[in-house]
Amino acid sequence: MIKNVFVILMVFTVLIGCVQKEILDDxxxxxxxxxxxxxxxxxxxxxxxxxxxxxxxxxxxxxxSSNLSRDFLRDVQRQSSDPxxxxxxxxxxxxxxxxxxxxxxxxxxxFQRDPSIGxxxxxxxxxxxxxxxxxxxxxxxxxxIYLSNLIRHNMKNKDIPKTNLHRFLFDxxxxxKTPYLPELRKISKDQIEISGISFFRYGHVVDTIxxxxxxxxxxxxxxxxxxxxxxxxxxxxxxxxxxxxxxxMQLSTKKPFTVNVxxxxxxxxxxxxxxxxxxxxxxxxxxxxxxxxxKECTLLTNRFQKKNIDPVGYGHFVKSKxxxxxxxxxxxxxxxxxxxxxxxxxxxxxxxxE
Amino acid sequence: xxxxVPEKAKISPFLVFFLxxxxxxxxxxxGYQRIIAMTAGYDxxxxxxxxxxxxxxxxxxMYKILETTEGDIITAQSFVFGNKIGKLLSVPxxxxxxxxxxxxxxxxxxVIQVWxxxxxxxxxxxxxxxxxxxxxxxxxxxTVTGVAFFGVVLPAxxxxxFFFTIPYADIKNLQxxxxxxxxxxxxxxxxxxxxxxxxxxxxxxxxYIKDPQKSKKWAHLGVLxxxxxxxxxxxxxxxxxxxxxxxxxxxxxxxxxxxxxxxxVERFEYIGIANWNIVILPNFCIALWCASRILKRVTKIKQKxxxxxxxLIVLITINLFKSRVQINTLIDYTGKIAFYINYGYIPLLFxxxxxxxxxxxx
Numbered sequence: 001m002i003k004n005v006f007v008i009l010m011v012f013t014v015l016i017g018c019v020q021k022e023i024l025d026d027x028x029x030x031x032x033x034x035x036x037x038x039x040x041x042x043x044x045x046x047x048x049x050x051x052x053x054x055x056x057x058x059x060x061x062x063x064x065s066s067n068l069s070r071d072f073l074r075d076v077q078r079q080s081s082d083p084x085x086x087x088x089x090x091x092x093x094x095x096x097x098x099x100x101x102x103x104x105x106x107x108x109x110x111f112q113r114d115p116s117i118g119x120x121x122x123x124x125x126x127x128x129x130x131x132x133x134x135x136x137x138x139x140x141x142x143x144x145i146y147l148s149n150l151i152r153h154n155m156k157n158k159d160i161p162k163t164n165l166h167r168f169l170f171d172x173x174x175x176x177k178t179p180y181l182p183e184l185r186k187i188s189k190d191q192i193e194i195s196g197i198s199f200f201r202y203g204h205v206v207d208t209i210x211x212x213x214x215x216x217x218x219x220x221x222x223x224x225x226x227x228x229x230x231x232x233x234x235x236x237x238x239x240x241x242x243x244x245x246x247x248x249m250q251l252s253t254k255k256p257f258t259v260n261v262x263x264x265x266x267x268x269x270x271x272x273x274x275x276x277x278x279x280x281x282x283x284x285x286x287x288x289x290x291x292x293x294x295k296e297c298t299l300l301t302n303r304f305q306k307k308n309i310d311p312v313g314y315g316h317f318v319k320s321k322x323x324x325x326x327x328x329x330x331x332x333x334x335x336x337x338x339x340x341x342x343x344x345x346x347x348x349x350x351x352x353x354e
Numbered sequence: 355x356x357x358x359v360p361e362k363a364k365i366s367p368f369l370v371f372f373l374x375x376x377x378x379x380x381x382x383x384x385g386y387q388r389i390i391a392m393t394a395g396y397d398x399x400x401x402x403x404x405x406x407x408x409x410x411x412x413x414x415x416m417y418k419i420l421e422t423t424e425g426d427i428i429t430a431q432s433f434v435f436g437n438k439i440g441k442l443l444s445v446p447x448x449x450x451x452x453x454x455x456x457x458x459x460x461x462x463x464x465v466i467q468v469w470x471x472x473x474x475x476x477x478x479x480x481x482x483x484x485x486x487x488x489x490x491x492x493x494x495x496x497t498v499t500g501v502a503f504f505g506v507v508l509p510a511x512x513x514x515x516f517f518f519t520i521p522y523a524d525i526k527n528l529q530x531x532x533x534x535x536x537x538x539x540x541x542x543x544x545x546x547x548x549x550x551x552x553x554x555x556x557x558x559x560x561x562y563i564k565d566p567q568k569s570k571k572w573a574h575l576g577v578l579x580x581x582x583x584x585x586x587x588x589x590x591x592x593x594x595x596x597x598x599x600x601x602x603x604x605x606x607x608x609x610x611x612x613x614x615x616x617x618x619v620e621r622f623e624y625i626g627i628a629n630w631n632i633v634i635l636p637n638f639c640i641a642l643w644c645a646s647r648i649l650k651r652v653t654k655i656k657q658k659x660x661x662x663x664x665x666l667i668v669l670i671t672i673n674l675f676k677s678r679v680q681i682n683t684l685i686d687y688t689g690k691i692a693f694y695i696n697y698g699y700i701p702l703l704f705x706x707x708x709x710x711x712x713x714x715x716x
Contacts, residue, residue, distance in 0.1 A: 008485075087620060087621060088620050112602065115468060115469040115470075115623065116621060117612075118612050118613070118615070118620070118621065119609070119612035119613040120612075120613055120615050166522060166612070166613055167522070169596075169599050170522070170524075170595065170596045170599055171596070172598075172599075173595075173596045173597070173598030173599035173601075173602070174596035174597070174598065174599075175597075175598070177596075313526075316526060317526060320526040320527075320529035320530060321529065321530065322530070323530050323533055324533065325533075
């Protein structure tokens with residue numbers, strides 16, 4: 001009896017194991033992908049790192065055109081020796097023409113639907129063709145790792161506002177908020193840079209700000225922003241690094257809607273072209289910075305209002321302060337929203353020399 | 355009243371905490387957020403608390419019923435309706451627990467099939483799971499309780515994984531509070547009560563508790579702990595997802611794991627789902643145990659044979675549910691039946707027991 005039970009149990013254990021196996025050495029891990037809009041069709045490119053015996057990583061790309069994002073993967077399978085799996089996808093790029101003309105909504109859907117894709121996936125738009133960026137040769141650890149590290153460290157320590165797949169979907173599905181993504185530009189075969197931020201409305205890029213304005217935008221959307229700013233003070237130039245920032249929004253009046261934004265920035269002085277900085281200079285630099293921030297942030301807000309996008313989430317904020325908020329009415333109210341930005345900059349240190 | 359259970363088969367009162375909590379906390383956790391948010395928007399967390407508190411009244415009623423009749427629900431029904439009708443009324447409970455067992459196992463298998471292995475066979479997995487459950491139930495109620503204890507303690511570390519969502523939390527989502535009507539909140543509480551179901555097992559294992567008076571505190575604590583977990587998870591979910599985004603996620607809890615990043619594991623959901631096996635194992639065992647226990651009390655079938663019979667029924671019926679829609683219908687119906695039992699039949703039985711007790715005294 002016991003022997004029989006044992007045999008049956010053994011059979012179970014063996015049979016339960018009858019599912020699709022995916023052994024790491026026998027699959028092609030898609031680590032990055034790029035989408036472009038070429039000739040009325042979506043052209044997808046999958047980036048697969050190939051680990052060579054001498055510890056180098058070769059970047060292999062597969063491309064195919066189709067109408068659906070998933071379709072492209074199926075077509076690419078016909079070119080690949082091992083099955084392509086998406087479990088370790090790190091970065092996805094959207095080409096300029098695709099993001100502007102066709103929109104990326106259909107593609108985003110497939111990332112959301114696929115259980116094997118993480119929410120921490122980095123999305124970015126490309127200046128020019130996205131495929132072109134994936135086909136470069138950056139770093140020694142493969143392009144996907146390079147690109148995702150590039151985006152990650154700039155979000156953590158520098159001027160790029162935090163985004164990933166989850167934040168994108170969060171903003172996209174939030175009434176009164178629109179998503180944004182960093183924009184990448186290829187400089188040469190082995191060089192790449194983050195060139196700005198693209199703003200979306202219904203999956204289409206409608207506006208892009210240059211790198212010089214990114215920090216001001218980051219101040220408006222991220223809680224603890226670090227980043228660098230350049231200031232001219234009495235013909236001298238100074239570089240300021242923000243250590244941490246806080247923003248506080250207040251709804252001051254409801255008819256018409258007025259929002260007060262208070263920005264508090266703690267910074268250090270990194271570089272100064274003059275001979276020495278006195279406390280008086282620092283006070284003046286703080287003043288200039290405050291004025292710059294207030295001016296630039298107001299300009300950005302006005303720009304967003306004109307383009308009818310709301311990446312800062314003013315609508316979401318006003319909703320959280322208003323009962324029975326009407327988003328239909330907000331659509332006409334938003335262009336007339338008044339935003340007062342007040343900045344408070346404090347330079348705490350100026351390095352190890354005076 | 356006759357002694358139903360020998361002394362050595364009884365469990366310590368504090369273990370009631372684990373039995374009640376584990377039965378409440380199972381498969382529903384993976385995706386209840388979307389349903390309540392559909393009705394009461396992001397005020398639904400209030401409904402979670404309301405529904406949780408209402409359970410305490412039901413638990414109090416159950417204890418009153420059980421104390422008066424000194425037995426399980428079948429004793430109570432015999433007390434009120436007489437021996438034959440009392441036993442007859444217990445038969446639907448067998449079907450009810452089989453439904454619960456089916457729901458638990460099928461939903462879990464669906465999760466595996468969607469998130470991990472598309473081609474996993476429903477039948478073979480259920481078979482292995484049933485064999486394990488039968489083995490555990492053969493060990494008696496004390497073993498089932500032991501599994502319930504480990505079903506709570508072992509996967510408890512998973513709770514920490516939800517802290518990964520905190521950097522993404524946006525409190526503005528929850529404001530303004532009370533932006534929905536009382537009617538919406540009550541409606542969402544009703545939907546939430548479906549997720550909370552399971553505490554009615556108290557009616558069946560009561561005779562197994564040593565010192566039942568002392569177990570009261572633990573039963574209420576178990577319910578309170580479930581309420582606390584559900585409320586915190588609801589708040590976290592609502593802060594993490596925007597409303598439109600949540601509506602698209604069938605398993606919001608699992609989707610939250612997608613953000614977890616660890617150096618040694620690329621996709622944390624795989625660990626989470628695999629661990630969920632331990633979470634639902636006691637639920638499945640308790641459901642089967644209850645079904646076979648009623649069979650034993652009502653008919654002359656031995657519990658050992660009853661377990662095999664009931665698990666066979668589960669094995670056959672589980673294959674009937676194939677698509678998302680069918681599984682959803684199953685979950686809906688189980689939830690509704692549970693609601694009517696907990697909030698309709700138990701209060702009714704409570705009043706009947708009180709009345710009959712007074713009449714009999716006279």
